Amino acid sequence: MRYFPVFLDTQSLHCLIVGAGEVAARKLELILKSEAKVTVVAPYICNTVAAYADHPQVTLLNRRFEKEDLVTADIAFVATDDEALNADIRKLGEEYNVLVNVVDNTPLCQFITPSIIDRSPITIAMSSGGVAPVLLRYLRQKLESVIPANISLLGRFSEKFRDKVKHTLNGVTARRYFWEDVFDGDIAELVEKGQADKAEAKFEQALSAAAQDNQITGQVYLVGAGPGDPDLLTFRALRLMQKADVVIYDRLVSAPILELVRRDAEKIYVGKQKSHHSMPQDQINELMVSEAKKGNRVVRLKGGDPFIFGRGGEEIQVLLEHGVEFQVVPGITAASGAASYAGIPLTHRDHAQSVTFTTGHLKNGTVDLDWSALASQHRTLVFYMGLTGLPIICKKLIEHGMRPDTPIGLVQQATLPEQRVLTGTLADISDNPATATMQPPTLIIVGSVVSLHQQLDWFTTTALN
Incomplete structure (x- = not known):
């Protein structure tokens, strides 16, 4: 590993940007997502950078770079088209103990900026060491598609209860198992959907049960698997399939979609064909209830959409009768x-x-x-x-x-x-x-x-x- 990944505390960080063209503007916009103070110095300032003149974190110096500009800086980005100046600033950085990044010139960089997925307070940073930027963008797109947009809510939720869990459960292992259950289960789903009150109530219940080594009731997710092509699954359907303890699935759920279910989940086939039911509907209903009562996360996986000839309404009525919580994830109907x-x-x-x-x-x-x-x-x-x-x-x-x-x-x-x-x-x-x-x-x-x-x-x- 040539480049060691580090997250810097930006509350007292001073960043210098040399250059004020569009390339420098992109760096400025990135840094301003943090709490760092930024000084931009350049004889020419483009309109994008000039628009930040009144920003409380930004100081614009409309002149040529001077070596004294590095005195108060902690890190510096150099984004000019003067190769000699770029190289000089890189050397000055060593003299002034300032980390320097020369944009698009990896050999001159003391540090490189990663590809970032920002879900503050959750931040994911990736790097290819500057050798495969296109591959890095491809991987970022993949991650963006599977990381919930509201994961930031889950990060803040974890921060709120971190100390309470630490004082309630003894041992690192016990706390780790508890948090894994929270992140994999319906509490996390409620948080990400903005249902904070319900999430906190269930969290308190789960924490109390964990402290007493008790088991709580699970939840049932009625998930539409779509018409067959796994690429047509919703992101949420895929996440739940990969969190499930038990998956109860129909004949219309295709084999490629089943391949996406969590490997160690129990998969129960309840498919129906004309004049032949692998399992009658009333037994399917009983199965969902019993598995949820065991504390399992149950995904009822249906071809198409649960509410369009999928008997989703009938199954929800049974879950309500037994006090089992549920959620419905629509799918592309057949x-x-x-x-x-x-x-x-x-x-x-x-x-x-x-x-x-x-x-x-x-x-x-x-x-x-x-x-x-x-x-x-x-x-x-x-x-x-x-x-x-x-x-x-x-x-x-x-x-x-x-x-x-x-x-x-x-x-x-x-x-x-x-x-x-x-x-x-x-x-x-x-x-x-x-x-x-x-x-x-x-x-x-x-x-x-x-x-x-x-x-x-x-x-x-x-x-x-």
């Missing part, structure tokens, strides 16, 4: 995913001004829907779980006024590499031999928007006609 990846816009000014989501398989096993309402013009229909009832759906829509040549599309394994799309009309789709090869999960889209599939299909699919 209709949106399938339509987008098949190049079928659900609404379009020339085709459909509204869209209706409905199920092709009712609770009693029938396909007895309000066909008159569904068959209205200028509307897109999306049928979930309708593959078996496809002939009935087509027949009833025609009987209630839809034109037999109305376009219809079947989208199987939407958003995944195995996606297949079959298009036709209400009159001929059921008789197409390719229809018999379609397998669940398949979504049915009805309406003139389906006619846009050939033109707008951007995703590599197996297209059937």
